[in-house]
Amino acid sequence: MFVKRNKSRPSLRARDTDDDDDVSAGSPLAKSSTGREDGSVTGDAPEDGGSVMERIKAKAKEKKSSGKGSRLSFGGDASEDVSSREGTPFKAKKSLLSQSFKLPTTDSPVASSSSRTYSSEYLSELKAATPSKAPQRVAMEDGEEDECGISSLAQHKYATQFSEDVSAGIPDPAAVAAAKMKRQAAVESAKHDLGEDYIALGGGQLAVYDGEKGPHPESRLMREDDEGEEGDEDLADYTEVNDKIFLGKKANKAAARRLRGDIGDMIEDREADSESDEDTKEWEEAQARRAGRVEDMELERILNRGYIPAPIPASRPVPTLGPAQARLAKSLTELRLNQAEATHNLEGTAKELAMLEEQEKQLRLEVERMEGKREWVEEFRIWVDTLGKFLEEKIPRLEEIEKDALHHLTERQDLVNKRRYADISDDLSLFLGSPMPDPEDVDEMGRSRESEAGPSSAVRRSRRSDREARRSRRRTTRPAQEDEGYSTDSSLAQGDAEDYRVAQRNLSRSVQGLLEDVKAEDFRDPTLGLAKRFGDWRKRYEEEYLQAFGGLALVQAWEFWVRGELIGWEPFRDSTSLESFTWFTALHEYCHPRETNGMNGDIDMEGDPPLSPEGDLVVDMVAKAVVPLLNKIIQSGGYDAYSSMQTRKALDLVEVVRDLVGPENKKYLSLLSAVFGVFTQSITNLSDLITACSRPDAIPPPAFDPASRFATQRFARKCIKLLRNIVFWRRCSTREVQDLVNLLVGEVLRPVLTKTWEGGGKEMAEKIAGLARIDLRPDLATFLRDGPGYSR
Numbered sequence: 001m002f003v004k005r006n007k008s009r010p011s012l013r014a015r016d017t018d019d020d021d022d023v024s025a026g027s028p029l030a031k032s033s034t035g036r037e038d039g040s041v042t043g044d045a046p047e048d049g050g051s052v053m054e055r056i057k058a059k060a061k062e063k064k065s066s067g068k069g070s071r072l073s074f075g076g077d078a079s080e081d082v083s084s085r086e087g088t089p090f091k092a093k094k095s096l097l098s099q100s101f102k103l104p105t106t107d108s109p110v111a112s113s114s115s116r117t118y119s120s121e122y123l124s125e126l127k128a129a130t131p132s133k134a135p136q137r138v139a140m141e142d143g144e145e146d147e148c149g150i151s152s153l154a155q156h157k158y159a160t161q162f163s164e165d166v167s168a169g170i171p172d173p174a175a176v177a178a179a180k181m182k183r184q185a186a187v188e189s190a191k192h193d194l195g196e197d198y199i200a201l202g203g204g205q206l207a208v209y210d211g212e213k214g215p216h217p218e219s220r221l222m223r224e225d226d227e228g229e230e231g232d233e234d235l236a237d238y239t240e241v242n243d244k245i246f247l248g249k250k251a252n253k254a255a256a257r258r259l260r261g262d263i264g265d266m267i268e269d270r271e272a273d274s275e276s277d278e279d280t281k282e283w284e285e286a287q288a289r290r291a292g293r294v295e296d297m298e299l300e301r302i303l304n305r306g307y308i309p310a311p312i313p314a315s316r317p318v319p320t321l322g323p324a325q326a327r328l329a330k331s332l333t334e335l336r337l338n339q340a341e342a343t344h345n346l347e348g349t350a351k352e353l354a355m356l357e358e359q360e361k362q363l364r365l366e367v368e369r370m371e372g373k374r375e376w377v378e379e380f381r382i383w384v385d386t387l388g389k390f391l392e393e394k395i396p397r398l399e400e401i402e403k404d405a406l407h408h409l410t411e412r413q414d415l416v417n418k419r420r421y422a423d424i425s426d427d428l429s430l431f432l433g434s435p436m437p438d439p440e441d442v443d444e445m446g447r448s449r450e451s452e453a454g455p456s457s458a459v460r461r462s463r464r465s466d467r468e469a470r471r472s473r474r475r476t477t478r479p480a481q482e483d484e485g486y487s488t489d490s491s492l493a494q495g496d497a498e499d500y501r502v503a504q505r506n507l508s509r510s511v512q513g514l515l516e517d518v519k520a521e522d523f524r525d526p527t528l529g530l531a532k533r534f535g536d537w538r539k540r541y542e543e544e545y546l547q548a549f550g551g552l553a554l555v556q557a558w559e560f561w562v563r564g565e566l567i568g569w570e571p572f573r574d575s576t577s578l579e580s581f582t583w584f585t586a587l588h589e590y591c592h593p594r595e596t597n598g599m600n601g602d603i604d605m606e607g608d609p610p611l612s613p614e615g616d617l618v619v620d621m622v623a624k625a626v627v628p629l630l631n632k633i634i635q636s637g638g639y640d641a642y643s644s645m646q647t648r649k650a651l652d653l654v655e656v657v658r659d660l661v662g663p664e665n666k667k668y669l670s671l672l673s674a675v676f677g678v679f680t681q682s683i684t685n686l687s688d689l690i691t692a693c694s695r696p697d698a699i700p701p702p703a704f705d706p707a708s709r710f711a712t713q714r715f716a717r718k719c720i721k722l723l724r725n726i727v728f729w730r731r732c733s734t735r736e737v738q739d740l741v742n743l744l745v746g747e748v749l750r751p752v753l754t755k756t757w758e759g760g761g762k763e764m765a766e767k768i769a770g771l772a773r774i775d776l777r778p779d780l781a782t783f784l785r786d787g788p789g790y791s792r
Contacts, residue, residue: 406636413637427711434699435692551614572646627667634674641682647725687747716764741775754788
């Protein structure tokens with residue numbers, strides 16, 4: 001945008017001449033401006049000047065001589081002597097246009113002395129030296145004075161008066177005083193940087209056009225733009241001097257919007273001023289009334305109305321005692337009412353004050369309670385963080401110990417299953433056949449196993465003798481109550497059994513060493529740490545404890561000690577139950593807290609205190625830690641499907657889990673699935689073994705062997721025992737039991753009974769039918785009743 005100039009351009013008339021620039025004496029412009037020649041300047045010209053033609057020729061010669069010289073002006077003519085030029089310092093000559101604006105000054109022919117004495121001789125000499133006409137003015141410095149004692153600044157300011165004063169002699173005192181006053185005013189104006197307050201009417205200057213000084217510099221009328229700082233700056237906002245020119249539609253719209261806002265503000269200011277004027281007028285009138293003018297007006301008004309006599313007051317009866325007493329009684333009643341009201345207000349205020357004091361007391365107690373809670377929570381948080389670091393360090397070592405324990409169970413069961421299926425294969429080789437060994441299959445000595453394939457091989461005879469020896473040892477320890485074949489025969493050899501016991505002792509030492517470096521009792525014993533701190537939390541802030549599921553957090557933290565206590569536990573081989581563990585009892589007591597004063601409100605049928613609000617945490621611990629461990633133990637071979645004793649213990653343990661977590665719980669169903677998986681694997685192994693012995697390329701059994709009948713009975717009894725163990729699980733799951741029974745009878749027993757029906761198979765079929773009749777398919781039930789001659 002473009003901004004208009006606030007101040008006007010400096011006028012041509014206000015320009016001062018340069019102090020260092022003198023007008024050349026030979027300049028024709030200077031000569032024409034003064035109208036007369038000075039002998040001291042021109043040098044050769046006479047005082048009268050000669051004819052016009054002579055003056056023109058002289059000017060032409062001067063131009064010609066000056067043209068031959070240098071183009072620079074050094075302050076003198078080219079015809080001057082070289083010596084005089086060498087003595088004169090170099091001074092740059094300005095252009096003719098700039099010289100034309102310099103006012104000429106007058107040279108005094110007689111130099112003024114430093115000390116002037118106005119004697120008759122001096123006055124005569126001065127009068128003789130005074131020319132009959134005004135002397136030619138030459139340029140002087142601003143601070144210099146001429147022979148008459150007049151400075152160049154005064155001559156410049158008052159050129160017209162001095163030019164008009166052509167009389168010879170000394171000026172009168174009045175003119176000198178006026179000149180001094182003007183000079184003093186000029187000095188003051190120069191000090192304060194003030195411009196001239198008039199327009200010069202003369203001076204003999206030649207008007208030369210200068211583009212920077214305006215279109216009409218010769219005019220004496222001052223333009224509005226030429227006023228400069230003398231203009232009325234207060235009206236600048238109304239003359240568009242300070243307005244800006246905006247380019248673009250958006251800029252113009254914004255400027256118009258701002259202008260409307262400014263106009264509105266000015267209107268509001270004017271209205272406020274009007275209101276202020278009204279207030280001032282009212283105040284002045286009030287002051288005038290207070291000064292007494294209103295009374296004078298009232299007095300004048302009264303005088304105009306004439307005399308008005310004063311009214312005679314009406315007569316009043318003399319007051320009696322009755323009305324006074326009535327008034328006093330009324331006042332007394334009002335005072336009593338006021339007193340009662342004040343008393344009531346005072347009592348209410350006292351009650352409010354007491355209530356506020358009670359509230360303050362409660363607030364103080366609440367603040368103390370919250371401060372105590374904050375301190376307790378901070379301490380509990382620090383302890384929980386320490387517990388978390390402890391568990392992060394110990395749980396990986398605990399998992400390694402658990403893997404070792406499961407590995408021990410797997411190795412033990414592999415040894416038992418290998419020997420068991422080897423004995424079953426020996427019995428099948430006597431009445432069903434022997435599978436053809438793989439030519440590439442060799443024993444531990446690198447020999448082929450073809451020699452072991454026969455029913456009467458040395459390896460088979462050795463295994464049979466070992467089995468008889470084990471049976472004899474069992475009979476000596478306890479009387480045998482079952483027939484041959486019903487025995488589980490799951491005991492290990494003497495060396496293997498000793499190795500297994502050593503491994504279990506090492507596990508116990510590893511578990512004990514897990515907490516050897518722990519010195520804090522609350523981390524060694526969860527009843528001193530977890531149970532105490534979480535119980536304190538439940539007792540102090542029960543609502544927050546329940547909202548934060550403090551019980552589940554306790555179970556999650558206690559799981560470490562539970563898993564450590566369960567390492568080495570063989571739930572289906574020993575008689576240790578869940579209720580006998582320390583963690584079970586501790587959690588049960590935590591969930592049934594006893595009052596500190598020994599008084600319990602309600603006691604259940606078993607004599608235990610009532611259950612805590614979070615419920616029975618034993619259930620959560622069984623579902624979180626015990627059931628996953630049981631699944632791993634069963635899958636690792638900890639449960640023997642051929643053992644009736646282990647089956648009964650497993651069944652009791654599964655029922656306990658069902659009662660705790662519920663029959664529809666996923667943890668309980670996963671435990672049942674693991675148990676039935678063991679039975680399925682056992683039946684599959686028997687089926688694969690019978691299929692291998694019944695193949696066409698299998699080695700046939702001996703034509704006649706007295707041991708064949710006993711071998712058939714032992715195999716059938718093993719299968720019947722397995723079937724009986726399966727039927728035990730009918731009370732947990734009927735459908736899975738039926739599938740397992742049909743699989744065992746159809747895939748394992750039916751081929752064997754078909755081949756040995758006449759050699760004792762019929763009696764075995766009757767036992768099987770009586771044991772699993774309700775679970776058999778119709779075709780299998782008919783087979784067991786009618787024998788292999790039944791056609792489908």
